[in-house]
Amino acid sequence: MDEISAIVSDTARRLLRGLAEAAGTWEDMPESAWTAGWQAIEDSGLLLALLPDGDGGLGLPLSEGLGLVRIAGSHHGPWPVVDTMLARRFAAENGQDVAAGPAAGGPSEMAPHQRDIAALARACQMAGALEAVLEMTTAYVGERHQFGRPLARFQAIQHSLAVLAGEVAAACAAADFACQRIAAEGHDPILAIGIARARIGEAVSRGTAIAHQLHGAIGYVREHRLHRYTTAMWRWRDEFGTQAWWTRRVGMAVIAEGSDGFWSSTVAA
Amino acid sequence: MKTLEFPAPPPRAGDEDLRREVRNFLESRLEGRSPLQRAESWNGFDRQFSRELGQRGWLGMTWPRKYGGHERTAFERYVVMEETLAAGAPVAAHWIADRQSGPTILRYGTEAQKEAILPKIAAGECTFCIGMSEPDAGSDLAATRTRAERQADGSWRVNGTKLWTTYAHEAHYMILFCRTSGSPADRHKGTSQMLVDMRATPGVTVNPVLDLMGQHHFNEVHFEDAILPAGSLLGTEGEGWAQVMGELAFERSGPERFLSSIQLLIELIGALQGAGGEGGRNAVxxxxxxxxxxxxxSRGVAALLERGDDASVHAAIVKDLGATFEQELPDIARSLIDEEPDLASTSHFASVLAYTTMAAPAFSLRGGTREILRGIIARQLGVR
Structure with a gap:
């Protein structure tokens, strides 16, 4: 990542973190606050980050634009940030005017290669959201006391948290892997996206279960931020191709290569 | 707190040339090796094979030339490691020496120790065993009781027992972790590492411990007034704990932590071809x-090691996830293919399934138990 991309991501992270933390309970948010938040996101230029170079975007390579998508996943708020980024990219690709305003309901009518990019964007969002969930959970078990000590002092809690951290590390690695593969020659980018969706979808299942377990009942209430991430990930993991569909697609490609081609497929993936 | 990042190794065309070269060699060298033999993975022992790798310059690859090394990158070494594992090559005669003993000697050894031992490892002529675990010091390594006492002439008198010592019966050397002062109550203080010549040290006895398959990999090694010559100390007296933690980071960092049951996956895919259905596609x-x-x-771990960073937590995560992945394989294979596991079967799937099922419990024990690894990860998260 060069210096300019580092500045862009720091700026995006600061903006989205501030907005997400101030959003409170989304259902109780005044419309004026929602509109002001959206305007701040619009003004930042972030929504154009996935536009191809020359279409008035930020001039970022796609892999770095997807880095911003991951940040949006980490600081998930009540605005359709990623869906609007995708809708604007696809509109530009299709030679349509890039519509102003939020793309509620996400991009519609995608070509297959656009659906694949949307699927990868979901993978990156999930990786980012899992990072946020790990951070929230780690902080919570350090603060919450039961039996006269912080939850973090119990070995059962430490080991659950370690499993969560392993899943988050794997999810982030899988997202990185797929983002690198779509930029590299000599690899099948669709296979890489399928690998990321299969692995990250599983990390979501295991990771969200642990995060809810460690947060206890408080994480299950509407006022708590945890479910903003977990319920979003339970949708994302099956959008733009379900996890099962992507997983079977990978499996079909691997089985077709047979046992003799298996290791070569692994190295070439 | 920040998520651990696993940096991508830079793409290098030269590595792929090396990969082809290694693959071609393995294909002809291992012709006729059965899937069941390949499933033994890094437990397969063949001195001649190790010598041949050494002759090709594929051992001690990253070490300085003056010690018999080849000054190649961590990624080139990674290519050789993963290709030999994926092919089910018998690597046990050199694996431990190349992976952890050699690097530990390179880091802490005296000039004399390096000159005497490293060229032999790089030539594939030298087998090492690991002297860490004891009957009462397994996961709790700091409880080690084996003691080395310095004699008036500078030699060391060793008493104690090491356990689970893989291939001690074939090894030329052991790196012994032991106490040189204080008592087990002092924990990691007062510990040191010693180089033990397994062939020329009176007072060392090696007794086999057969595993649940009746195979002989483990041993119990007794030291009874065994005398190690002056110059046997490896590294600094009293710094054994820090050194052994470094050695464990080498031990946990490699692709053998998720490739040791790869043969079963290969057989499963063969069995599913043309017959898999949705369940098979989903599982694969x-x-x-x-x-x-x-x-x-894992390649990210190699990238971290290449730039000299500490990768011990990254390695713990890869080993924990890798062991879980490998241990799931037998049950997934069983759920998809209707064949009874049988070591003696002529069906490759059935024999490899039987072997891997019985090998699997060790995957989350050897090289640091799952519980120890999760403790290391939790400490990194700041909750321990």
Whole structure:
């Protein structure tokens, strides 16, 4: 990542973190606050980050634009940030005017290669959201006391948290892997996206279960931020191709290569 | 707190030339090796094979030339390691020496120790065993009781027992972790590492401990007034704990932590071809996604080691996830293919399934138990 991309991501992270933390309970948010938040996101230029170079975007390579998508996943708020980024990219690709305003309901009518990019964007969002969930959970078990000590002092809690951290590390690695593969020659980018969706979808299942377990009942209430991430990930993991569909697609490609081609497929993936 | 990043190794065309060269060699060298033999993975022992790797310059690859090394990158070494594992090559005669003993000697050894031993490892002529665990010091390594006492002439008198010592009966040397002062109550203080010549040290006895398959990999090694010559100390007296933690980081960092049951996955895919159905496609897709992600993470560990960074927590994560992945394989294979596991079967799937099922419990024990690894990860998260 060069210096300019580092500045862009720091700026995006600061903006989205501030907005997400101030959003409170989304259902109780005044419309004026929602509109002001959206305007701040619009003004930042972030929504154009996935536009191809020359279409008035930020001039970022796609892999770095997807880095911003991951940040949006980490600081998930009540605005359709990623869906609007995708809708604007696809509109530009299709030679349509890039519509102003939020793309509620996400991009519609995608070509297959656009659906694949949307699927990868979901993978990156999930990786980012899992990072946020790990951070929230780690902080919570350090603060919450039961039996006269912080939850973090119990070995059962430490080991659950370690499993969560392993899943988050794997999810982030899988997202990185797929983002690198779509930029590299000599690899099948669709296979890489399928690998990321299969692995990250599983990390979501295991990771969200642990995060809810460690947060206890408080994480299950509407006022708590945890479910903003977990319920979003339970949708994302099956959008733009379900996890099962992507997983079977990978499996079909691997089985077709047979046992003799298996290791070569692994190295070439 | 920040998520651990696993940096991507730079793409290098030269590595792929090396990969082809290694693959071609393995294909002809291992012709006729059965899938069941390949499933033994890094437990397979063949001195001649190790010598041949050494002759090709594929051992001690990253070490300085003056010690018999080849000054190649960590990624080139990674290519050789993963290709030999994926092919089910018998690597046990050199694996421990090349992976951890050699690097530990390179880091802490005296000039004399390096000159005497490293060229032999790089030539594939030298087998090492690991002297860490004891009957009462397994996961709790700091409880080690084996003691080395310095004699008036500078030699060391050793008493104690090491356990689970893989291939001690074939080894030329052991790196012994032991106490040189204080008592087990002092924990990691007062510990040191020693080089033990397994062939020329009176007072060392090696007794086999057969595993649940009746195979002989483990041993119990007794030291009874064994005298190690002056110059046997490896590194600094009293710094054994820090040194042994470094050695464990080498031990946990490699692709053998998720490739040791790869033969079963290969046989499963063969069995599913043309007959898999949705369940087979789903299972293989999932396993492949795990495997490729683990490989990406493991290459990231190599990238960290190449730039001299501490990769011990990264390695713990890869080993923990890798062991879980490998241990799931037998049950997934059983759920998809209707064949009874049988070591003696002529069906490759049935024999490899039987072997891997019985090998699997060790995957989350050897090289640091799952519980120890999760403790290391939790400490990194700041909750321990």
């Amino acid at each position: 897709g999932r396993l492949f996604a795990h495997l490729v992600t683990l490989r990406h993470m």
